[in-house]
Amino acid sequence: MDEQQWEQRVTGALAFMRRRLTGEYDIDEIGYDEDLTRNLVAPPLRLLYEKWFNVQLRGLEHVPSDGAALIVANHSGVIPLDGAMLTLGLMDHHPARRALRMLAGDLVFQTPFIGELARKAGFTLACPPDAERLLRSGELVGVFPEGYKGIGKNHHDRYRLQRFGRGGFVASALRTGAPIIPCSIVGAEEIYPMVADAKPIARLLGLPYFPITPMFPWLGPLGLIPLPSRWIIEFGAPIEPQAQEHADPDDPLALLNITDQVRETIQATLYRLLTERGSAFGAPKA
Amino acid sequence: MPKVVLVTGVGRPIGARLVAKLATESDIERIIAVDMAPVAGALPDKAQFFRADIRSPAIARLLKTEKVDTVAHINVTGVPDKAGRRAANKELNVIGTMQLLAACQRAPHVKKIVLRSSTAIYGSSQRDPALFTEETEAASEILGYGKDTADVESYVRGFSRRRPDAQVTVLRLANVLAPDLHTPFGQYFCLPAVPTILGFDPRLQFLHLDDALEVFQRAVREDHPGIFNVAGSGVVLLSQAIRRAGRVPLPSLRFTAPLLAQLSGIELSAEQVQLLTYGRVVDTTKLRDTFGYTPTFSSRQTFDDFVRGRDLSSVLSPDNIAAVERALRSQLLGQKHG
Numbered sequence: 001m002d003e004q005q006w007e008q009r010v011t012g013a014l015a016f017m018r019r020r021l022t023g024e025y026d027i028d029e030i031g032y033d034e035d036l037t038r039n040l041v042a043p044p045l046r047l048l049y050e051k052w053f054n055v056q057l058r059g060l061e062h063v064p065s066d067g068a069a070l071i072v073a074n075h076s077g078v079i080p081l082d083g084a085m086l087t088l089g090l091m092d093h094h095p096a097r098r099a100l101r102m103l104a105g106d107l108v109f110q111t112p113f114i115g116e117l118a119r120k121a122g123f124t125l126a127c128p129p130d131a132e133r134l135l136r137s138g139e140l141v142g143v144f145p146e147g148y149k150g151i152g153k154n155h156h157d158r159y160r161l162q163r164f165g166r167g168g169f170v171a172s173a174l175r176t177g178a179p180i181i182p183c184s185i186v187g188a189e190e191i192y193p194m195v196a197d198a199k200p201i202a203r204l205l206g207l208p209y210f211p212i213t214p215m216f217p218w219l220g221p222l223g224l225i226p227l228p229s230r231w232i233i234e235f236g237a238p239i240e241p242q243a244q245e246h247a248d249p250d251d252p253l254a255l256l257n258i259t260d261q262v263r264e265t266i267q268a269t270l271y272r273l274l275t276e277r278g279s280a281f282g283a284p285k286a
Numbered sequence: 287m288p289k290v291v292l293v294t295g296v297g298r299p300i301g302a303r304l305v306a307k308l309a310t311e312s313d314i315e316r317i318i319a320v321d322m323a324p325v326a327g328a329l330p331d332k333a334q335f336f337r338a339d340i341r342s343p344a345i346a347r348l349l350k351t352e353k354v355d356t357v358a359h360i361n362v363t364g365v366p367d368k369a370g371r372r373a374a375n376k377e378l379n380v381i382g383t384m385q386l387l388a389a390c391q392r393a394p395h396v397k398k399i400v401l402r403s404s405t406a407i408y409g410s411s412q413r414d415p416a417l418f419t420e421e422t423e424a425a426s427e428i429l430g431y432g433k434d435t436a437d438v439e440s441y442v443r444g445f446s447r448r449r450p451d452a453q454v455t456v457l458r459l460a461n462v463l464a465p466d467l468h469t470p471f472g473q474y475f476c477l478p479a480v481p482t483i484l485g486f487d488p489r490l491q492f493l494h495l496d497d498a499l500e501v502f503q504r505a506v507r508e509d510h511p512g513i514f515n516v517a518g519s520g521v522v523l524l525s526q527a528i529r530r531a532g533r534v535p536l537p538s539l540r541f542t543a544p545l546l547a548q549l550s551g552i553e554l555s556a557e558q559v560q561l562l563t564y565g566r567v568v569d570t571t572k573l574r575d576t577f578g579y580t581p582t583f584s585s586r587q588t589f590d591d592f593v594r595g596r597d598l599s600s601v602l603s604p605d606n607i608a609a610v611e612r613a614l615r616s617q618l619l620g621q622k623h624g
Contacts, residue, residue: 006619007619010615010618010619011615011619014611014614014615015611017611018607018608018611020529021529021602021607022529022530022602022604022607023525023526023527023528023529023530024530024604025526026520027489027521027523027526028521029416029417029489029520029521029567030416030417030567031416031489031521031523033523106412106413107412109412109564110412111485112483112484112485112486113485115412115485115486116485116486116487119487119489120487124415124416125412125413125414125415125416127415129415129416129417129419129422130415130416130417133415133416133417
């Protein structure tokens with residue numbers, strides 16, 4: 001690092017600290033703190049993204065540079081690093097450096113520290129009013145319709161999509177006219193291979209699942225280190241829900257039809273990406 | 287256009303200032319100012335003070351004899367007049383409003399009611415959407431003052447059904463702050479170390495007293511029936527507010543935070559602890575569209591104005607922090623950059 005770079009870094013870091021200590025920064029109504037996200041949250045995640053998981057990001061051309069869109073992805077990995085990597089990928093590599101606004105379950109916002117950080121990173125509650133508010137204001141919104149069923153599934157069910165909720169995300173896209181961008185994430189399933197779910201402990205702690213992996217909880221905090229699997233995140237061609245037949249946000253059958261279409265697109269892409277990736281660990285397939 | 291306006295709760299600063307503001311309207315002939323407590327300052331000439339309890343039959347007589355056409359019911363408040371008087375305050379809020387509305391219902395001259403309500407009616411929890419609109423149902427159990435406002439608003443709905451000829455405007459105010467207004471929530475930010483809930487940093491909104499009064503005045507003068515959220519635009523994080531006030535946060539557990547506040551003589555109600563955990567932000571689009579008025583102070587400006595007015599000798603002042611930044615910078619980069 002040359003002297004000029006060092007000077008820039010020191011100046012930037014000190015100015016950041018001053019802004020935080022004097023409260024001189026802006027957040028949006030939903031709680032997105034761009035200053036904090038870009039300067040404090042993103043750098044350690046960037047190390048994971050670039051050095052540890054070596055994420056390949058594909059199909060960025062399908063993500064619009066402005067205006068609303070709903071990114072729908074598969075969810076896995078016990079700890080939602082897939083959401084973090086997806087957000088960071090778009091922030092660092094999309095030409096418009098778009099901020100992805102993730103939707104998350106209420107458990108996230110109820111948990112100390114995690115809930116606080118999630119709000120500041122731009123997350124909000126997965127509910128129609130919030131999804132539609134963000135889409136109406138032209139934001140890029142991300143959702144994992146599988147929810148806890150997806151992230152907390154057993155390792156032998158890996159890459160098998162769970163039920164996509166009741167299609168609430170399709171209704172929100174229909175009401176706001178936003179396109180749905182299917183997104184398939186390969187690699188997150190292997191970071192914490194969950195071999196069992198200790199349900200009694202989960203109930204005791206009020207959690208949706210309690211993971212037992214080959215490393216956790218046996219190795220204590222060391223068991224929290226994610227395995228260095230190889231990741232591919234691929235965006236597919238947008239699906240315009242309005243263009244479908246019988247596209248009515250209040251018709252459950254129509255919603256289920258579109259939901260299935262999105263789900264099948266992601267499932268098919270996952271199988272293709274898995275073949276392309278080859279082994280989950282080690283050097284990329286030649 | 288209203289001619290005779292009855293204002294409740296004039297013993298408190300917000301009611302007294304509303305009377306003064308309404309007195310500037312040339313069309314308003316008389317203002318009947320009511321409270322149990324005496325008014326601190328002098329009232330304008332148009333205004334006449336009646337020392338009365340809104341729960342007493344005197345109000346019904348007053349409405350008839352004075353031919354009151356508009357009632358501004360300001361005396362719904364989350365701030366008890368004395369510490370520890372929560373039960374008495376609830377009684378005044380809920381039973382007081384019930385009696386007042388019953389009196390209004392029987393007074394044929396009354397054509398409009400403007401009610402002070404609060405955004406506390408939405409409660410605060412992890413299951414709520416990021417912004418509350420006037421239609422949002424509270425997802426959590428509503429506590430304390432929030433419950434009072436829910437009760438009060440239910441009586442108002444009952445009144446509307448029985449008196450369809452009368453207009454009702456319900457104003458749900460966010461936390462009101464002003465340099466010269468003393469509220470427990472304001473005093474909370476004046477503690478040198480402000481107790482917060484560990485692991486939570488709620489989004490807060492503030493409403494400047496000047497804006498609150500302006501909206502009340504417009505609601506009295508113009509016709510805007512319905513329910514409206516009233517808050518300064520934008521949001522302030524609790525941690526941000528504490529920093530801007532030059533205070534230091536003191537993170538503590540949910541049950542110890544009120545005890546810590548109590549050590550400094552400030553009562554944090556269960557409802558406020560809930561607010562300090564999950565925060566609350568309301569959507570004010572309806573107010574802006576219908577009243578054609580956007581509060582002049584944003585939430586952040588409201589807070590800054592409050593801090594300036596308090597003249598808080600800051601524990602961590604921006605000047606000192608900037609000085610430390612300069613010193614560190616010259617140390618790390620060597621003298622030539624200093």
